[in-house]
Amino acid sequence: MDQRLDLITLGVRDVAAAAAFYESVGFERRHDLGTIVFLPTTGTALALYGWEALAADTGLPALGEGFRGVTLAMNLDSAADVDRTFADWVAAGATAVRAPEAKEWGGHSGYVADPDGHLWEIAHNPSRALMRIDEHGRLRLTPPVTR
């Protein structure tokens, strides 16, 4: 058993529309098979797949409104970058869920929902105690600290 997290699949109402949305906020539509689209990221790759088809693949009923217990996050270089990216996502069709604001953990962040309700936190974290962005733009958790 190891630490693999290889793919995140988001259930979406319209695969083509969802792919167009993610392209419009800066992602690349790497493989588009019609029923499923794969997009690279700085971390785990994303897949976009029909909500009903994905539910059927798991064998579960296609329920689930309200908070779904998952947030995806992007970590930017400044509070100004957060505000700008938040506005860009909303201009591209995302829903403004919570406007960026100063957080008690020292950062600046807000939440948008993509057109299918998947939540993204757009954040700036000035601390390097727990994590930093490496030279490839990937978030790295720092080594454990003895406290």
Next chain:
Amino acid sequence: MDQRLDLITLGVRDVAAAAAFYESVGFERRHDLGTIVFLPTTGTALALYGWEALAADTGLPALGEGFRGVTLAMNLDSAADVDRTFADWVAAGATAVRAPEAKEWGGHSGYVADPDGHLWEIAHNPSRALMRIDEHGRLRLTPPVTR
């Protein structure tokens, strides 16, 4: 705007219990702040945070039962590895949602739910047309194919 996906936060009912579960299936509890735990993966890092606290952080009501529209996936080296890992996760307290089976896309996969209902697909994909695992154990989407 770029392709950052830096952190995936899962809402959980009991942060300590969830962290113990992920340790028991092979992940590392890198930073444990009590209210939130950070775990490295081969891709995007995972965070475990209280379901109600995460809902409150987004500003949304803490609803959401049934299928939540998100699956996480790990891609293993063989069908036998899939069966073994599936059994290991269930032995560690995960729910067997769909037993591993041959899939129409040519692979072998099944679904487990972690103790908070987050779905993981445990899969083997023999094709290298769309993706392959690199020397660091990370899934890489292959370059686009002209069709």
